[in-house]
Amino acid sequence: MSTHFVKLTQPTLKLVDIFNRWENDPDLIPLTRRNSNQSELGSRQIVTLKNLTQRLKHRYLYLIYDDNHLIGEMNYMIDPKHLYKKEPETAWIGITIGDSKGRGRGIGYEGLQYLEAKIKESGLKRIELGVFEFNIAGQKLYQKLDYKEIGRIKDFTYYQNKMWSDIRMEKYL
Numbered sequence: 341m342s343t344h345f346v347k348l349t350q351p352t353l354k355l356v357d358i359f360n361r362w363e364n365d366p367d368l369i370p371l372t373r374r375n376s377n378q379s380e381l382g383s384r385q386i387v388t389l390k391n392l393t394q395r396l397k398h399r400y401l402y403l404i405y406d407d408n409h410l411i412g413e414m415n416y417m418i419d420p421k422h423l424y425k426k427e428p429e430t431a432w433i434g435i436t437i438g439d440s441k442g443r444g445r446g447i448g449y450e451g452l453q454y455l456e457a458k459i460k461e462s463g464l465k466r467i468e469l470g471v472f473e474f475n476i477a478g479q480k481l482y483q484k485l486d487y488k489e490i491g492r493i494k495d496f497t498y499y500q501n502k503m504w505s506d507i508r509m510e511k512y513l
């Protein structure tokens with residue numbers, strides 16, 4: 341079994357279908373999307389070829405393959421407005437292993453090390469990320485990679501009848 345990562349430059353309709361599946365998976369919506377109430381948690385978000393292509397204008401996106409099977413994606417943006425610590429030359433990262441069979445096998449750990457190397461290569465000095473306080477698997481992964489908590493944004497997202505904080509973490513490269 342081998343894991344590899346491929347930079348996305350030209351989205352295809354097949355990829356659009358896969359992103360639609362992941363981004364509308366009821367198990368993933370609470371973890372990957374900010375929701376303000378129950379109806380948002382149940383709402384569909386339509387990915388099109390146009391908006392996936394648009395995303396790549398301000399995001400560097402890498403596809404995660406387990407052998408030849410696409411199981412997830414990870415990405416970074418540079419200095420987005422929503423940074424907790426507005427330090428220039430920061431990469432804001434995100435990762436989703438969309439295929440449940442790909443989770444819990446060390447692929448997120450390996451993938452983020454690859455993404456960090458790409459970010460460093462591009463000359464950026466700092467990484468920031470947000471993880472919801474109920475996402476224990478996410479927090480453990482980031483702690484294992486030495487990300488440090490820098491703050492919590494209260495009442496950030498809705499899940500299981502209440503609002504939860506967004507935990508912001510950083511790492512200097």
Ligand SMILES: CC(C)(COP(=O)(O)OP(=O)(O)OC[C@H]1O[C@@H](n2cnc3c(N)ncnc32)[C@H](O)[C@@H]1OP(=O)(O)O)[C@@H](O)C(=O)NCCC(=O)NCCS
Pocket residue numbers: 368371372435436437438442443444445446447448449450470471472475476477478480481482484
């Ligand atoms: C969170 C996510 C990226 C982690 O990637 P992964 O490949 O599953 O994690 P790994 O197998 O590399 O595990 C790394 C560490 O994370 C922790 N971890 C992973 N899965 C876990 C789980 N289900 N429960 C608790 N801890 C978990 C462990 O500490 C693990 O280290 P260990 O194996 O030495 O114990 C992945 O599970 C995922 O995409 N989840 C759904 C979407 C999501 O939550 N994205 C992140 C939003 S901030």
